[in-house]
Amino acid sequence: MVLISAVIWCALVLLLAYRFYLNNIKRLPNYPPGPPRLPLLEDYALLLLLNYRHLHRAARKLANYYHTKLLGLSLVGFPAIIVQDHEIARKILTRREFDGRPDLFLARLRQKEFKQRGLNFIDGSVWKDQRWFFLRHLRDYGFGRRSAPYELEVEDELQQLVEQLTSGKRYEYESDFMQDGGFVKCPDVFLVSLGNIFLQVVSGERYQRATAKSLVHVGRKGLEFLRNADDYGTVYSFFPWLRFVFPFNIRYNTMRDGMLRVSSFLETIIQKEQQTFDPSNPRHFIDVYLREMQNHIPQEDEPSFQYDQLVLGLADCYLPGTSGTAVQLAMVLERLLLNPDVMKRMQQEIDDVVGSGRLPTLSDREKLPYTEATLRECLRIDTLIPSGIVHRTVQNTTIEDYNIPENTLLLFDLDGINNEPKMWGDPLTFRPDRFLDEAGRLVLSKDRSLSFSAGKRECPGQTYTRNTMFLVLATLMQRFDLRQRGSDRMPDIAKRRTALIHGPDDFWIGFIPRPVNGGSQ
Ligand code: HEM
Numbered sequence: 001m002v003l004i005s006a007v008i009w010c011a012l013v014l015l016l017a018y019r020f021y022l023n024n025i026k027r028l029p030n031y032p033p034g035p036p037r038l039p040l041l042e043d044y045a046l047l048l049l050l051n052y053r054h055l056h057r058a059a060r061k062l063a064n065y066y067h068t069k070l071l072g073l074s075l076v077g078f079p080a081i082i083v084q085d086h087e088i089a090r091k092i093l094t095r096r097e098f099d100g101r102p103d104l105f106l107a108r109l110r111q112k113e114f115k116q117r118g119l120n121f122i123d124g125s126v127w128k129d130q131r132w133f134f135l136r137h138l139r140d141y142g143f144g145r146r147s148a149p150y151e152l153e154v155e156d157e158l159q160q161l162v163e164q165l166t167s168g169k170r171y172e173y174e175s176d177f178m179q180d181g182g183f184v185k186c187p188d189v190f191l192v193s194l195g196n197i198f199l200q201v202v203s204g205e206r207y208q209r210a211t212a213k214s215l216v217h218v219g220r221k222g223l224e225f226l227r228n229a230d231d232y233g234t235v236y237s238f239f240p241w242l243r244f245v246f247p248f249n250i251r252y253n254t255m256r257d258g259m260l261r262v263s264s265f266l267e268t269i270i271q272k273e274q275q276t277f278d279p280s281n282p283r284h285f286i287d288v289y290l291r292e293m294q295n296h297i298p299q300e301d302e303p304s305f306q307y308d309q310l311v312l313g314l315a316d317c318y319l320p321g322t323s324g325t326a327v328q329l330a331m332v333l334e335r336l337l338l339n340p341d342v343m344k345r346m347q348q349e350i351d352d353v354v355g356s357g358r359l360p361t362l363s364d365r366e367k368l369p370y371t372e373a374t375l376r377e378c379l380r381i382d383t384l385i386p387s388g389i390v391h392r393t394v395q396n397t398t399i400e401d402y403n404i405p406e407n408t409l410l411l412f413d414l415d416g417i418n419n420e421p422k423m424w425g426d427p428l429t430f431r432p433d434r435f436l437d438e439a440g441r442l443v444l445s446k447d448r449s450l451s452f453s454a455g456k457r458e459c460p461g462q463t464y465t466r467n468t469m470f471l472v473l474a475t476l477m478q479r480f481d482l483r484q485r486g487s488d489r490m491p492d493i494a495k496r497r498t499a500l501i502h503g504p505d506d507f508w509i510g511f512i513p514r515p516v517n518g519g520s521q
Contacts, residue, residue, distance in 0.1 A: 030403045032072035032081055035062060041238055043073040043080070054498040055232050056386045060084060060416050070400060076104065076237045080409035081399070082387075086417045086448065092399060092410065093455030099123065100392035102409055104233050105240045109252070110225070110259040111312055117303055118312035119460075120389055126304050133305075134313055135460050137288045141201045144463035146362060153200045154468070155359055158475045160209060161193045162359075165480065165511040173213035183485055183510045186333060187326035187503075190472070191219030197468055198321040202314060203269050204284035215322075218265040222323030224258035229500040231387035231411065259315070266314045270307075286310075317461060324384060325465060327503040329472060331382040332375070334491035334504060337482055339430050346371050347514070350478045356516050360474035362467060369442040371474050373432035375466070380449040381430055386415035386502050388453045415502065418449045476511070483510035 027036065035046055050058035059082045063071040069085035083089045092098050100123040101107070107121035108114040116122055119131055135143075142150025164170075169178035177188035195215035196206035207215055228251050236243055236252055243252035270286055279291045289310050296305035303309045336343040353367045354360045365372060391410040398404060419427035424434070435446045452459035459465075484490070485508050496504050 027072065028079060028403070028405065030401075031079065032070040032399075032402050033066040033068045034072035035066075037074040041235070042075055042077075044075055044232055044235070044238065047073075047232065054386070054502075055230055056082075056411075056413055056415055056498065059387075059411070060413055063413075070402065072402075075409055076102070076233050078102065078392075078407055078409050079405060080411065081404065083410060083412045084416055086420060086423055086450065088400060089412045089414075089417055089450060090454055093412070093453060093457070095397075096456070097393055097395050097397045098391050098410055099456050100394040101127075102390060102392045102407070104390070105237045106229055106233050109236065109243075109256050110263075110315070111308065112260060112263065113308075115303070115308065117309050118316040120316045122303075123392070123394070126302060129304050130309065130313060131460065133289075133292065134317070138201055138285050138317075140288070141204070141285055143201045143285075144461070144467065150200065151362060153206065154197055154471060155361065157193050157196050157200075157206060158359055158471060161472075162475060162479050164209065165189075166513050171210060171213070173216060177216065179508065181510060182480075182483075182512055183508050186330035186507055186509055187223070187323070188216060188220065188506070190326040190329050191216050191322055193472065194322040194325050194468070195219060195318075198318055199269070202285045202317075203273055214265060218262055219322050219326065221258040221261035221265075222319045223327070225255050225262070226319065226323055226327070226501045227497075227499045227503075228255045228258070230498075231385070231390065231500055233390070262315050262319055263311050266318060267311055270310065270314075286314075320459075320461060321464070321468075324501055325469065327501055328379070328382070328384045328465075329469065330507070331384075331503060332378045332469075332473060333482060333509055334493070334507075335378055335382070335430055337484065337491055337509070338493075342374055342430070342432060343477065343482065346374055346473075346477045347481075350474055354474075354478060356478065356514075360471065360478055362471065364474070365470060368474060369436060369440060370432060371477065372442055372470065373435040375469055375473055376435050376447050376449070377430060377432040379451045380418045380424075380447070381427070382502065383415040383418045383449075383451050384501050384503070385451075386413070386498055387411045388414050389457075391457065412450070412453065414450050414453065418451060423448060479514060480511040481514055483512050484508075485510065 035043055037043070038045060046062070047055045047058040050061055059071055059073070063069065063082065063084045069083070069088060071082040071084065073080045073082060083092060101121045103116060104121070108116060111117050119127070119134060122130065139145050141147075165182065165184065168180065168182065169175055177185035192207070192209070192212045192215045195218070196212075200206055235248065242248040273284075273286045274290065277287055277290050279294060282288045282291055289305070293305045293307065293310070298306060349368055349370045350360060354364055360368070388411065393404055393406055393408045393410070396404070396406050421427055435442055437443050452462040488508060491504065491507070496502060
């Protein structure tokens with residue numbers, strides 16, 4: 001009897017072990033190479049062990065170890081593939097079966113009631129409709145295209161930035177990011193201008209300097225989300241209940257509070273506009289969306305053209321347009337501190353073409369190829385979103401002869417691709433000239449970077465971002481030299497961290513006015 005029981009127990013244990021092996025460790029047939037699927041935190045734990053500061057670099061290390069450009073992992077209960085190669089990434093990004101998004105808890109925690117809303121983390125027909133509507137109608141108010149009235153507003157906003165940097169702090173709230181001697185904290189110093197430049201499109205209004213405290217506050221909250229989330233879903237997408245457990249609740253609360261503050265700020269703006277809304281006379285994007293909400297008959301479980309979709313859709317634009325772009329600009333300034341010759345050459349170009357009697361405009365852009373090339377080099381070498389935003393396969397498919405099941409996650413090592421030695425030769429050298437020909441003309445085909453991704457999910461803010469960053473950078477270079485505080489060290493690129501975005505910790509920098517008659521100092 002004892003023997004029979006022992007045999008039954010052994011068989012049971014073996015059976016359970018075999019099931020565990022099949023479900024958790026055995027790799028899918030003909031699946032890209034990678035480590036075995038580990039229990040609990042799966043390969044996320046391995047990435048944390050290899051490089052918890054930069055998960056995308058940990059994945060690259062594993063890909064090198066397995067000699068593959070397509071690394072097969074397992075994340076949040078799904079098979080996952082990390083694409084390391086430029087050509088393969090471009091091919092995948094243009095195939096429709098890779099356009100889905102996974103339903104991650106990280107995405108849901110951004111919404112008040114944990115609903116899947118916004119533009120970043122929805123898919124299917126709702127995503128197509130919403131993305132189209134946002135882009136189509138934001139453009140009407142100047143987003144990502146030439147528009148004389150909008151450009152005048154942007155110019156006025158940048159004039160205010162120049163005034164602020166020249167005259168120093170005036171309001172109490174500015175002491176958090178402005179010190180005597182023209183020193184300001186990055187990225188905070190850009191939050192008001194970038195906030196206003198975006199709000200002009202969506203609400204037709206900008207905050208005056210005296211009342212712009214809320215733009216700094218909400219920009220900081222956005223940063224808290226971007227600096228605490230990560231591109232692999234965070235531990236909360238594996239175990240959402242961890243948000244109730246100390247000390248995991250701290251990071252969770254920071255992310256959630258950050259996102260909810262951004263949303264509630266945008267809600268305040270929407271509600272203000274609702275009070276004077278007239279459907280026959282739309283004044284800006286919010287009005288156009290509110291009008292569509294009135295005309296739209298909601299279907300069950302279909303969030304198109306509903307209030308909470310407007311809020312999170314705007315948040316998905318406001319966050320990268322302010323906090324994200326401010327960090328990218330902060331990295332531009334770091335590169336210029338490290339490469340003063342590049343800064344001098346840009347200043348010379350701007351002096352020659354624009355002079356100092358007016359601010360640079362988008363019409364000057366073609367005649368400022370070195371400035372444009374510098375911006376492109378910054379976006380390449382310092383890839384803001386190193387792994388992009390995770391995609392999902394919507395059907396069984398293949399990549400490079402590997403079988404890829406439906407619901408596989410896809411991450412793209414955009415940072416690795418933008419810095420591939422094979423493609424760039426000397427990727428770690430900051431060299432804007434790589435985008436110019438012998439005559440100093442910009443050659444767009446030389447810019448094969450993927451900082452904004454590609455395909456149908458490509459960043460819809462790309463043109464808007466390039467326009468805005470060009471104007472900010474050209475204005476700053478025309479009007480100021482950069483200087484560090486005596487006690488500060490030169491930027492150390494190796495000290496940066498990667499969360500959802502890559503970037504430095506906050507730092508201080510001095511803007512020293514240049515002579516107004518043009519010419520470098
Ligand atoms: C330096 C600034 C920016 C960078 C580097 C950047 C980069 C990216 C990347 C890599 C993606 C992922 C694309 C994919 O899934 O394949 C993305 C998506 C997105 N970006 Fe940007 N972005 C920036 C600024 C902006 C701005 C200013 C806006 C809007 C005002 C914006 C709105 C979006 C939206 C809505 C998506 C999701 C698109 C979709 O899922 O269809 N981004 N961005």
